[in-house]
Amino acid sequence: MRTINYGLMVRSFGRGTIVFSMSAETDAQGRLYIPKEVREKYGQKYHIVMYEDRIELIPVADDPLAAVREAAGELHDASVEEIREDIEEEAKDEAAEAGDNR
Numbered sequence: 001m002r003t004i005n006y007g008l009m010v011r012s013f014g015r016g017t018i019v020f021s022m023s024a025e026t027d028a029q030g031r032l033y034i035p036k037e038v039r040e041k042y043g044q045k046y047h048i049v050m051y052e053d054r055i056e057l058i059p060v061a062d063d064p065l066a067a068v069r070e071a072a073g074e075l076h077d078a079s080v081e082e083i084r085e086d087i088e089e090e091a092k093d094e095a096a097e098a099g100d101n102r
Helices: 036-042 064-077 082-101
Strands: 004-007 011-013 014-020 021-024 046-050 055-059
Touching: none
Parallel strands: none
Antiparallel strands: 004 021, 011 014, 046 055
């Protein structure tokens, strides 16, 4: 098991910004080494998403239900109508900002 290349790379894509990139090889048993600092930040479990030209590792929360509750935050006590109004207001704000940037 060995890492071929560590390097810092910053690039923006539709889904976010890559702030660190590395190349790696699997060992004879097909295992991929994930550096300690990555495991400490994102955990031990990952979904593997396969595309035609690449794969992505998506971290899986240790307690998925707790992660959903945390992500929902204020939505827990909000009505459907309140959520809809918030979404519409945010969309209008984003549209106004996009219009200002043209």
